[in-house]
Amino acid sequence: MQIILEVLHLNALNLDLFELIGKGTLKHLKIDDVSVTHLDIGDSTDHLEIVDVSNFTIVWPKFYNFISRASNLRMLRFWGVVFDDEDEIVDSETIAVSFPLLRHLSLSYELRDGLLHYSLQGSSPLENVSVLELGWTVISEHFGPWVFGMIERCPNLKKLVIRGVLSEAKTREERQMLASFTSFIVCLMRKYVHVDVQFEYE
Template sequence: MSEHLESLKVNHCRISTFKVEGKHYLRLLQLNGINSLENFYFEEKPDSLEVVSLGNIEISWEVIHEVIGSASLIQNLSLLHIDGVDFETISTSFPLLKKLSISYPKATVNLSDRLQFATLGILEIEWDEADQHFAKWVEKLILKCPELFECVVTGFISKISSDKLCSNMQSASMLYERFRDVKFEKVRFTVTMQCLGVIGGHVESARGFKGTISKNNGACGQYVANVIILAKKVALHHL
């Protein structure tokens, strides 16, 4: 690898080994949609990294952290659909972190009382399925970020029953209700749900909603409730 290379992006391919040899000055690393990835390592510690985006790769967080854990200059970290992400390790390893993008874990992840993202300003959360713990979990995570000024929550739904569709939209509605709390008045929230390709006799067309919470935006909760009712009627119509 050239010592002058500062940005490296590898997307949507099939490789078994990703290895960075020799001295490097990488500032940006992006790996997305790589199938069959078994080995991931740097010969030299990637201490110059500032932006890391990893998504849909078959490598656990434990392995990823072994590789980038010493890169204390990272300010922008994206870990989408990565197994076993540990938030406390992230907070202690990357003290300059300003933006974090994550997927809602499929298994319940406890957020310890000592966890804090002291410098985080932007938090992005993606989810494919929200359970009864989702809204409370998001709220608790936000409270760990004292400098947060923007939170974006995006849900993707496909090929599910009408009951599951309404359940997920209800979880999003609960987020609105929680975000209207006065303790979040300094944070700008955007909640988006995309319902795509729902088949099997249920919703056949793409439907969703998007809203932004601000301190004086008291109508958002009612808006979401209306969307939930509409989605249910549409789903029943296609049964």
């Protein structure tokens, strides 16, 4: 009996080893709140259309190697991910070149000092991305420029969703940062009047 696995959802697991052996039938991969020492999804990713990863520590070069052959990828979501190497970051150039059919892109992770440039380097557009979701857990001065840079890479963008965590601003610096971000968003909405901008705050 042959089992065709098209959807794999790993949720709230603590594993030493997870290995998937298949023949490329997987279309939807979701990983949420999983701790795994060794992850191997092998040759099962060629036909992936959705990759949704959240609350997960990721070794980006290795994970990218898993999904890089998924040329039909339509949705990519990295939400609340932590990079195993503090100098790693998901760069938009790699995404644009590797996944030309991508329509929905969601990214939320800590933008550390000195890494913003690397996340926006290159000039390849995210040609087919129509929905862009960007978020933060702790807002920083890097978030506004990152949002602007990502929008510029999406010439056919129709919808932008900003998701963030708003805690009470207790210091003068925090209040200034929130005020600056608010002004930035107003300017952004004036420039990109054709984009539906939505906000979801916790």
